[in-house]
Amino acid sequence: MSCPTPPNIVFVMTDQHRAGFTAGEGFPLDTMPFLDSLAQDGMRLRRAYTTAPACVPARTSLLTGRWPSTHRVRQNSNTEPEHVTRGDDLLDVLGAAGYQRFYAGKTHMYRGGKEDFDAFAGPYGHESGPDETTEQRAFSQWLKSIEHGPTKDPTPFPVELQYAHRIVSDAIKQIDARDQEKPFFSWVSMPEPHNPYQAPEPYFSLFGEDEVPDRACGPEAAEGKGGAYKWLRDLVEEKRPGYDQLWRRYRATYCGMLRLIDDQLRRLVEHLKDQNLWENTLLVFLSDHGDYVGDYGLQRKGAGMPEVLARVPMVVHGCGVKARDNKRDFVSLADLLPTVCEAVGRPIPLGVQGRSMWQLLTGADYPAAEFADIVVERGYGGLPYADDARPELHFPYEGTRYDELNAVTQSGTSRALRHDRYKLYSHVDGTGELYDLDTDPMELTNRWDDPKLRKVQAELLDRLQRWSLRLTDDLPKGKYNPKLPRHNWHRT
Secondary structure, rough: OOOOOOOEEEEEEEEEEOOOOHHHHHOEEEOOOHHHHHHHHHHHEEEEEEEOOHHHHHHHHHHOOOOOOOOOOOOOOOOOOOOOOOOOOOOHHHHOOOEEEEEEEEOOOOOOOOOEEEEEEOOOOOOOOOOOOOHHHHHHHHHOOOOOOOOOOOOOOOOHHHHHHHHHHHHHHHHOOOOOOOOOOEEEEEEEEEOOOOOOOOOOOOHHHHHHOOOOOOOOHHHHOOOHHHHHHHHHHHHOOOHHHHHHHHHHHHHHHHHHHHHHHHHHHHHHOOOHHHHHHEEEEEEEOOOOOOOOHHOOOOOOOHHHHHHHHEEEEEEOOOOOEOOOEEEEHHHHHHHHHHHHOOOOOOOOOOOOOOHHHHHHOOOOHHHOOOEEEEEEEEEOOOOOOHHHEEEEEEEOOOOOOOOOOOOEEEEEEEEOEEEEEEEOOOOOOEEOOOOOOOOOOOOOOOOOOOOOHHHHHHHHHHHHHHHHOOOOOOOOOOOHHHOOOOOO
């Protein structure tokens, strides 16, 4: 499907959405049939990665096309990026191209207010929204009361009060009120399937606890990996004794939440079709990071950068995108800004580190070497905590609440590199990890010191070094102009 005029652009973004949990990617349950249908007609990018498995750093990377070590937003408590001025990010590129910019949903980023958009509905959080009615306020109060779940019973409120439903309704109103003489960008940002893990009927019972597939590994894996994995497992057990006994309920609810999201995605697309807008719309479905969903005996996120947290769903549909199940190319959230730049005919701003995927998406020639690997980052800085992790570093909330992205789980600095079947970690304290994901997808056997993988390790370290040079900041701009690569491709 090609676009004769500048395309409308729709981002549908979820939060803490693990890749691989749909039938189209081989999952045993049919959680998101509509998304899978879009993937069949468009491009599913199976090797899409976050820049960091935390909300604000990842969303800042999406806006700026830069990795956290460069924009310097490395934790959720810090939202202002360094050396990114107005005129350089995603919203400004689209504004300069004549787009109306609409936002509905969760922000959790530095461009997150009414002043940043032509129409704004929100902000929605995980336990509150722009609650204007008695029913909406009651729902938000109930969400707070369950302390992030998972609940053992269905949500006692109708689907229409769920944030995903309300956010899509808000987006539809914005689109319908648009200036029809201009293209529009609609960012639809759902807080789900992030905790609190809850779902109303029919979604709560849609996938039974006895139907969900067995997890790849349980608490024994966190114990075996040690470090932040064991520390986080111990923290949650301290706050919620016996919590892991509910892992099947948690997983079943998570799958139900995915179907709820899928139905709202369908509702949005059907409205675009009804308004004769679909043929001229480029849609990107993505998430900021993943979720353990019970693997390692853990919930949410926090420890490490395993594939269940680092890999994200990404489907692109419409406006010249070739139908393809892309299992080869490694791409990142940071690649979306330069891709949008080329889709709308705007230059890629100086300082952007992501690579344009437009040629990859539309079937034009592109160098496979450019997308042969990718880097993910993690850490608040300093050195990793070990036995000196004091209790006050837990950030212990009252009751059963806890913060998994705390000073211990995020201590130090790490980078992970994915290439071919392998994954390599380099940590600030000089240690490393190496995994063969074909034989060890959950990263349980560290082969850093395995002599059989010495050549593999050397190649991956060389690739990581190239990325380290690539992620050296070009900003702030001085008197002289650097030579900028076409499409932001560094390899040919």
